[in-house]
Amino acid sequence: MLPSNQTLSGALQQKGVNRRRFVKFCTAMVATLALPPRYVAQVAAALEKARKPVLVWLQFQDCAGNSESILRSSHPSVLEVVLDLLSWEYHELVMAGAGHQAEAALERVVREEKGKFIAVVEGAIPLADGGVYCTIGGRTAWDIARHVCGSAAATIAAGDCAWDGGLVRANPNPTGAVGIEEAVPGAKVINLGGCPQNPANTAAVLVHYLTFGELPAMDQFNRPLFAYGRIIHDQCERRANYDAGRFVQEWGDEGHRKGWCLYKMGCKGPQATFNCPSVRWNDGTSWPVKAGHGCLGCASHRFWDTRSPFYDRLPTVPGFGADVTAGEIGLGVTAAVAGATVIHGIASAVRDRMRPPASPEPPTKA
Amino acid sequence: MIELRQYAWGEVHRPEATSAPVRVYVWELPVRVSHWFIFLPIVVLSFTGYYMHNPFIVAKGGTTFMMATMRFIHVVSGFVFIAAFLLRMYWFFQGNSWSNWRAFLPLRRRQWRGMGNMVAYYSFLRKDLVHHVGHNALAAVTYLLMFTFMLIEILTGLALYSQVRGGSVLPVLIGWLPRLIDIQHIRLLHFCIMFSFFAFVIHHVYSAVLVSWEERNGLIESIFTGYKFVPGDELEEDAAVRKAD
Numbered sequence: 096m097l098p099s100n101q102t103l104s105g106a107l108q109q110k111g112v113n114r115r116r117f118v119k120f121c122t123a124m125v126a127t128l129a130l131p132p133r134y135v136a137q138v139a140a141a142l143e144k145a146r147k148p149v150l151v152w153l154q155f156q157d158c159a160g161n162s163e164s165i166l167r168s169s170h171p172s173v174l175e176v177v178l179d180l181l182s183w184e185y186h187e188l189v190m191a192g193a194g195h196q197a198e199a200a201l202e203r204v205v206r207e208e209k210g211k212f213i214a215v216v217e218g219a220i221p222l223a224d225g226g227v228y229c230t231i232g233g234r235t236a237w238d239i240a241r242h243v244c245g246s247a248a249a250t251i252a253a254g255d256c257a258w259d260g261g262l263v264r265a266n267p268n269p270t271g272a273v274g275i276e277e278a279v280p281g282a283k284v285i286n287l288g289g290c291p292q293n294p295a296n297t298a299a300v301l302v303h304y305l306t307f308g309e310l311p312a313m314d315q316f317n318r319p320l321f322a323y324g325r326i327i328h329d330q331c332e333r334r335a336n337y338d339a340g341r342f343v344q345e346w347g348d349e350g351h352r353k354g355w356c357l358y359k360m361g362c363k364g365p366q367a368t369f370n371c372p373s374v375r376w377n378d379g380t381s382w383p384v385k386a387g388h389g390c391l392g393c394a395s396h397r398f399w400d401t402r403s404p405f406y407d408r409l410p411t412v413p414g415f416g417a418d419v420t421a422g423e424i425g426l427g428v429t430a431a432v433a434g435a436t437v438i439h440g441i442a443s444a445v446r447d448r449m450r451p452p453a454s455p456e457p458p459t460k461a
Numbered sequence: 462m463i464e465l466r467q468y469a470w471g472e473v474h475r476p477e478a479t480s481a482p483v484r485v486y487v488w489e490l491p492v493r494v495s496h497w498f499i500f501l502p503i504v505v506l507s508f509t510g511y512y513m514h515n516p517f518i519v520a521k522g523g524t525t526f527m528m529a530t531m532r533f534i535h536v537v538s539g540f541v542f543i544a545a546f547l548l549r550m551y552w553f554f555q556g557n558s559w560s561n562w563r564a565f566l567p568l569r570r571r572q573w574r575g576m577g578n579m580v581a582y583y584s585f586l587r588k589d590l591v592h593h594v595g596h597n598a599l600a601a602v603t604y605l606l607m608f609t610f611m612l613i614e615i616l617t618g619l620a621l622y623s624q625v626r627g628g629s630v631l632p633v634l635i636g637w638l639p640r641l642i643d644i645q646h647i648r649l650l651h652f653c654i655m656f657s658f659f660a661f662v663i664h665h666v667y668s669a670v671l672v673s674w675e676e677r678n679g680l681i682e683s684i685f686t687g688y689k690f691v692p693g694d695e696l697e698e699d700a701a702v703r704k705a706d
Contacts, residue, residue, distance in 0.1 A: 122664055175703055181530055207662050261641060276663050315640055326624065326625070327624075337528055338526060338529035339520050339524075339525045339527060339528070339529075340516060340518060340519065340520035340525050340526075340527025340528045340531075341519065341520050341521075341525075342516050342519055344519065350519075354647070358516065359515070359516060363645075365625075365645050366624075366648070383642070391553060392561060394582055395643075396643065396661060397643070401643040401644075401645050401646070402645060408514060408515070408648075409514070409645070409649045409652060410645050410646060412649070412653070419651055421652055422514065422515065422652075423656065424653075424656075425652070425653060425656030425659075428654070428656055428660055429656050429659040429663070430658075432659075432660040432663050432664060433663050436664060436667045438666060439602075439667070440671070443671055450588055452590070
């Protein structure tokens with residue numbers, strides 16, 4: 096299998112992907128990357144000439160959801176092109192090899208393609224107790240990540256767990272899980288947050304890399320701006336209902352049936368940036384808000400801790416139970432101050448009566 | 462012989478005043494303007510802000526623009542509030558000795574003693590109030606705390622607004638904050654501090670009425686007119702204390 100010198104267009108033709116479908120794919124990728132349409136030709140030309148880069152897909156503390164997401168992308172062009180875009184040499188979920196042979200394949204990639212291959216990481220990396228909470232073939236995830244990602248041209252952190260530790264890192268994080276950036280500080284990482292990540296964005300990052308030879312522009316979390324640069328709320332199809340003040344009050348009520356805004360149901364769309372509403376899922380069919388459920392902000396930094404409770408607008412106040420909202424505490428404090436003021440006022444009036452009378456003699460002008 | 466009721470403190474249970482009242486200009490125009498242009502926007506901001514937290518008015522059909530209108534009013538009054546706040550901050554350095562920053566920062570032992578006196582008065586350990594021409598030391602540190610809370614509201618508000626507004630200036634000015642604290646916790650802070658304003662306003666109005674009653678010097682009116690009516694010797698004492706600082 097290694098090294099593959101085949102060009103992408105050759106591989107696609109072998110697979111029976113015709114030119115029209117290929118250009119359609121390039122157009123979709125240019126749109127996802129938020130590039131002007133004139134780049135379609137450039138992207139197509141670059142992809143046709145590109146040598147298939149080698150890719151290894153590592154899985155650590157994960158649920159395989161990101162692998163499922165990319166494999167289940169029913170969009171034929173995305174699936175075929177993404178799978179054919181790259182020479183996948185190692186992917187635990189789907190590879191045929193097993194045991195020492197599979198590990199040897201990974202080792203061969205690291206040795207022979209050093210500095211040239213792309214690593215995709217899925218899942219968090221536990222650092223507690225020397226990283227013993229996730230081991231593969233007797234090696235800790237931490238060790239494998241440092242070895243593989245340290246040698247890769249670029250590492251794609253697919254999904255929240257690989258980005259910031261995700262669910263695994265959520266409080267209280269018993270295994271000391273972290274994302275790839277923290278586990279391997281030297282690696283060149285691009286983070287694709289989301290639970291799971293969107294395969295269209297993964298494909299777009301790869302297309303950008305193959306076309307321009309570099310990773311796309313990124314934000315402070317090293318997430319590509321084309322996918323994480325805009326607020327979900329600003330792209331939401333229910334936004335008009337928000338502005339108008341039409342809100343779902345409870346699940347299944349009239350407003351919910353009419354597709355009103357899910358703001359009061361704890362939708363985190365106003366606090367989340369992602370291209371979820373425009374790229375969508377399952378062939379661009381739908382996304383959570385369209386399906387009638389508020390956004391959880393799954394592409395936000397450490398969203399399990401920062402965006403919960405998922406069905407309330409605000410986080411709970413530390414030190415109070417999960418059932419007490421900030422509003423209840425605030426109103427309680429205000430009422431307590433008002434009550435104390437009334438009592439103090441009565442007491443002050445009493446004090447006023449009890450004070451000894453002063454001399455009634457008025458002052459003379461000084 | 463002067464009529465007993467002519468002087469505010471003439472009633473029998475007041476501590477004896479030893480000199481005639483002097484009309485003194487305590488609160489200059491910027492202090493009064495900033496006071497009201499901080500208060501009024503806070504009322505509007507609290508109402509619209511609470512609506513934005515929990516939209517309790519639900520539009521039923523028709524052409525409404527409820528949430529968008531609330532947000533517009535919130536943003537506009539937010540900037541009025543910021544302007545008034547900045548005016549007050551400027552007057553910390555330009556104002557007279559009663560509105561100057563020196564009157565607020567408790568850097569002197571006299572101010573700490575004054576706070577002790579006020580706490581003792583409020584907790585009924587003292588019979589009588591120590592009179593002040595400007596703020597008493599306890600009120601001053603309370604205002605300092607409220608100014609700090611206002612600053613936090615402004616910073617968190619701008620951070621939340623910059624997320625919506627985008628642009629190039631605002632994110633540069635305030636972009637560091639959402640990197641430091643998650644936007645949801647910024648939102649929680651912004652919401653919770655609102656209640657400290659509620660509690661403060663209740664206490665502030667009450668204590669103003671109480672102290673005005675005790676001192677009989679036109680304290681309530683002074684936030685409209687700027688003038689207080691202070692016994693001459695109290696004024697002299699106040700000036701002497703300030704000179705000693």
